[in-house]
Amino acid sequence: xxxxxxxxxxxxxxxxxxxxxxxxxxxxxxxxxxxxxxxxxxxxxxxxxxxxxxxxxxxxxxxxxxxxxxxxxxxxxxxxxxxxxxxxxxxxxxxxxxxxxxxxxxxxxxxxxxxxxxxxxxxxxxxxxxxxxxxxxxxxxxxxxxxxxxxxxxxxxxxxxxxxxxxxxxxxxxxxxxxxxxxxxxxxxxxxxxxxxxxxxxxxxxxxxxxxxxxxxxxxxxxxxxxxxxxxxxxxxxxxxxxxxx
Numbered sequence: 001x002x003x004x005x006x007x008x009x010x011x012x013x014x015x016x017x018x019x020x021x022x023x024x025x026x027x028x029x030x031x032x033x034x035x036x037x038x039x040x041x042x043x044x045x046x047x048x049x050x051x052x053x054x055x056x057x058x059x060x061x062x063x064x065x066x067x068x069x070x071x072x073x074x075x076x077x078x079x080x081x082x083x084x085x086x087x088x089x090x091x092x093x094x095x096x097x098x099x100x101x102x103x104x105x106x107x108x109x110x111x112x113x114x115x116x117x118x119x120x121x122x123x124x125x126x127x128x129x130x131x132x133x134x135x136x137x138x139x140x141x142x143x144x145x146x147x148x149x150x151x152x153x154x155x156x157x158x159x160x161x162x163x164x165x166x167x168x169x170x171x172x173x174x175x176x177x178x179x180x181x182x183x184x185x186x187x188x189x190x191x192x193x194x195x196x197x198x199x200x201x202x203x204x205x206x207x208x209x210x211x212x213x214x215x216x217x218x219x220x221x222x223x224x225x226x227x228x229x230x231x232x233x234x235x236x237x238x239x240x241x242x243x244x245x246x
Contacts, residue, residue, distance in 0.1 A: 022098060022107060023142045027071050027078035028053045028060040031206040036085035043120040045127065049083055049096070052131045057139050063207050075210050075221045076101040076230070082206060083127060091115055092122040095130050101219045102212055103205060109133040180227075182246045188214075191244060200229065 030050045033040045041047055046062055053060035060081070061067055071077050079098045086093040096109040112129030116122040180191040180199055188203040188211060202211035202220055209222035218231020220242075229240045 022079065022137055023140055025077065025079045025100075026059065026141055026143070027068070028058045028081050028098075029067075029071075029075075029078045029207060030060055030062050030081050032062050032064050034083045034085075036083075036087070043123050045083060045123050048124055048127055049081055049131075052128065052134075053081060056131075056135050059141075073223050073228075074230075075207065076219065079106060080206060083130075086111060092119075092126045094123065094126040096127070096134060098134075101205075101210065101221075102217065107134075107137070178240075179243045179245065182244055189246075191242075 028050075030046050030053070032046050033042070034045060037043070037045060041062075050060045050062055061071075061078075079100060080103075082097045082099065084095050084097055086095070092114045093111050095111045097105055098107040099105050109130045110133040112126040112131070114122040114125035114129070116125055178193065180193055181196075182189040182191055185201065188201065190198050191200045191202060192198050200216070200220065201214040203214055205212060211220050212218075213220055213229065213231050216231040216233070218229065218238075220227055220229040222228075225243075227242045227244045229238075229242060231238055
């Protein structure tokens with residue numbers, strides 16, 4: 001019986017997380033420079049992308065703008081809207097990728113095409129056409145926490161089962177600040193302590209002061225003068241604060 005209840009609860013929880021969608025993200029961050037371009041906001045491509053998201057109900061910011069307090073403290077509240085290029089000699093082709101803070105791709109748009117020869121007009125036309133499939137998502141912000149509460153409310157008998165509650169793992173938060181030293185590696189850094197031993201290997205993203213923690217399903221980002229590491233360890237979410245010397 002205990003095992004059966006645990007399996008039912010696990011199934012419900014897995015179902016909730018598998019249904020996580022674009023609607024569960026509060027913000028959109030648009031890189032100030034896309035990989036296929038040579039300079040920041042070249043041809044106003046980043047500005048256009050931000051405009052399109054805001055026009056259709058999202059709260060979008062360029063990566064170098066001042067961010068809302070909750071987003072500045074937790075970059076995982078936002079999806080990253082990256083524009084990619086498949087352009088050929090005679091046709092400009094762009095599509096939009098939406099990724100989470102761990103660089104997982106959540107959505108890829110249709111490919112927008114343009115045969116206009118002038119670069120700015122061509123990119124704008126292609127991006128606007130690609131964005132049509134983003135519009136069809138009918139985005140409306142729905143906090144993920146509220147969705148989890150609703151599911152648990154519909155299954156009170158399972159939630160109240162002592163065996164299941166005992167088996168759950170609490171979130172562990174460490175507020176102590178440790179000093180780590182950054183050593184360059186390919187596409188990122190390894191962070192070592194004073195022993196010395198490698199604590200994390202972190203990989204660069206398109207966002208300033210945000211790194212993916214390699215092999216730990218997490219991120220590390222700057223908040224004020226400190227760095228916050230959020231990752232999973234043996235099924236429990238861990239949040240730790242560090243000072244990092246680059």
